Amino acid sequence: MRKYNSIITVILICFILPSIIHSQNFKFYPGVTYDAKIPTLKQVVGHDWGERITSYSEMERYIHTLAEATNRIRVVEYGETWEGRKLYYLIIASEENMNRLSEIKAGMQKLADPRKITPAEADNLINTLPAIVWLAYGVHGNEISSPDAGLLAAYHLVAAQNDSLADLARQNCVVIIDPLQNPDGRDRFVNYYRQTRGRWPDPDQQAAEHNEAWPGGRTNHYLFDMNRDWFVQTQRETRGRVKAFLKWYPQVFVDLHEMGSNSTYYFAPPADPKNPEINEAQVKWLRKFGRNNARWFDRLQFDYFTHEVFDSFYPGYGEEWPMLQGSIGMTYEQASTRGLVVKRNDETTLKYRDAVQHHFISSLSTIQMTAHHSKELLRYFYEYRKNAMEEGRRGKVKEYIIAPGSDPGRANKLVTILMNQGIEVKMAEASFSNPKVRDYYTGKIQAKRFPEGTFVVSTAQPTKHLINNLLARDLPMDKAFIKEQIRRYKKRLPDEIYDITGWSLPLLFDVECYMAETSSRGQFKVLTEPPVIQGKIHGDKARLAYLIPWGTQAAARALAQIFRQNIQVFCADKSFKLNSVNFPAGSLIIKVKNNPEDLHKRLEKIAQQTGVDIYTTNTGWVEEGIHLGSGEVKHLKKPRVAMA
Ligand SMILES: [Zn+2]
Structure with a gap:
C-alpha cells in the first residue's frame, strides 16, 4: 500500500501539481484585483475564463447576470439571428456617462453631420462627449477565442479595482462590446466540438475536434460570410448591426477574428493594397493603435505581425466599412486553437486560454489608446466627416x-x-x-x-x-x-x-x-424613408386569367410568393400583346380555373407587397403573338432546391 502511495505521490508531483500550480500562477492581467461583488464567468456558468468554449446560452446568461450586478454595464438587444438567437451589445461607461446616454448619442449624431452644427458647437461637443470605442467579437462562429475575450474584457472593465486603465476607460469612453456577432455559427461549432472531443482535449491537429464537418461554424444560418456583408446587407444580423452602429458612430471599431493555428497575432496597420478612400489621418491612427498593441505584446512576450496578409481594400469588411464612416476600423487576428489545445508545427502548444488572453490584451490596449486620446479622436472624427463633404464639393x-x-x-x-x-x-x-x-x-x-x-x-x-x-x-x-x-x-x-x-x-x-x-x-x-413601389391589379376581378409581364425584380419576387402559396402558374415562352399591353417572353399567366377561390384577393396582396403590376383578362384571344393556350405556354413547377 505504502508503495502505491508513493507512486501516487510521484504521479501527483509530476503531472497534476504542475498544472495546478501553473493555473494558479496564470493571470490574464497581472497585478489586478477584482471586486468580489461582480460575478465571474465561473460563478455564473461553471467554467473559468478560457477553460471551456463558452456557448451562446452561457454567454447570454453571463451578460445578463453581469448587468444585474453593476450600473456600469447595460445590455442592449439589437437584432435576432435567423435561428432566433438574440443579438446583444453591452454598453460600459461610468455612472455619470450612463445617465446621459441619450445625450451622448444625440451629440454623436451632430458630430457625424457637420452641416447641422457650427464649428463652435462642434468644439463644445468634442469637449463634453466621451469617445465611443466598439469592439466586435466572433463574426466567424468557428473563430472561437474572441467572444470569450469580449466577456472577460467586459468583466475587467467593471470589476477591476486597482486598474487606472479601466477607470479612465469608463470616464473618457463609452465602450461598446458586441460579444458575439454570429451566435448561430458559434453554436454550430461548439456543438460539433463537444460531440467530437474525447474525455480530454486532443492537441493533434488531425483530431476530429479540430476539423469541422461541412458547413462549419464560420458562416451564419444561410451560410453567408457576414464579414463581407456590411454594405450589401443581405443578412438580418448585418442590418441590425449597421443600424446600431449608426446610432453611435464609434470613433474606433475593432473586429476580432482568428486565423490558422500555426500563425501568431495580427493587428493594424493593414497590408497593401490600401483602399484609395482611406486618408492620411486614418493611416496615422492605425499606426498609433498598432504601436500601442505592440508595446503590450512585447511586455507579455506575445508574438505578432502587422501589414501582411490582411488588407482592407474591400468595403464590406467589418474593418473597412466603419473606416469609410470615419471610424478607425481595425481587424485583429489570433492563431486559432479550434478547440481547447493544439500542437503547432513548431512543436509549441497553444492553449485556448492563451488565445483568449491575447484578444483580451489587444482589446484593453485599444480601449486604453481611445481613453488617452478621446478628445483627439473626436476631433479627428468630426474633421473626417467635414472634409469628406468638402472633397465631394470640390x-x-x-x-x-x-x-x-x-x-x-x-x-x-x-x-x-x-x-x-x-x-x-x-x-x-x-x-x-x-x-x-x-x-x-x-x-x-x-x-x-x-x-x-x-x-x-x-x-x-x-x-x-x-x-x-x-x-x-x-x-x-x-x-x-x-x-x-x-x-x-x-x-x-x-x-x-x-x-x-x-x-x-x-x-x-x-x-x-x-x-x-x-x-x-x-x-x-x-428622402427620409426608403422609397416603396406599390403594385396593383389593373382591371376588375378576372374570369379567365391574371397576367404578369416578366423582366422586373418585382415579377420575380411575385413568382416566389405565388410558388409559396401553391398557386398554379404558367409561363409564356414567346411574347404576346393583349388589351394593348405588351407581355415579353417569360411573362406569367395565372389562370382562374384550378386555383383558389380567393385568387384575386391573394394576387392583390402580392402586388402590394412586391410592387408588381398584374393585368386581368377575360379572353385568351391576343392581339399579337401566341395565345394563352399555346404549346409555348408551359406550366411552372415549384422548384425544390437541394444543396450538396
Ligand atoms: Zn474571421
Missing part, C-alpha cells in the same frame, strides 16, 4: 444620378441599401436636366434630361468616401501593388489580395446610372 463627380429605368424596383432596392447605411438620397419631384453627366456604361459625357422620380446622390456629404466606394465604377488599386502581382503571377506565385476586388453597386443592380460633373438643379426632396 471633386470631379458631384453626384451619382440613378434613373428609374426599365425596372424601378432595382433602383429602389439600391437606394434602400444606400439609405440604410446613412447615405442621403434625394428624389426629383419634377423632371430636370443636367448639362454634364457621364454615362456609367459608355463613359460618354452628355447633357441629359431625367424624369420625375430620379434619384440623386450628392458626394458633398459626410459619407462621401463610402459613396465613392459603393457607386464608383471601379476603385483604382495602387500601381506598384498591381505590378508586383503581375510579377508574382509570372512566377506562378499566389496573388496577395486578400479577397474581393470589384463590387460596383450600379453594375450589380444593373441600373441606369450617370456621374454628374455639375450639380443638378431642380425640385428635389431629401
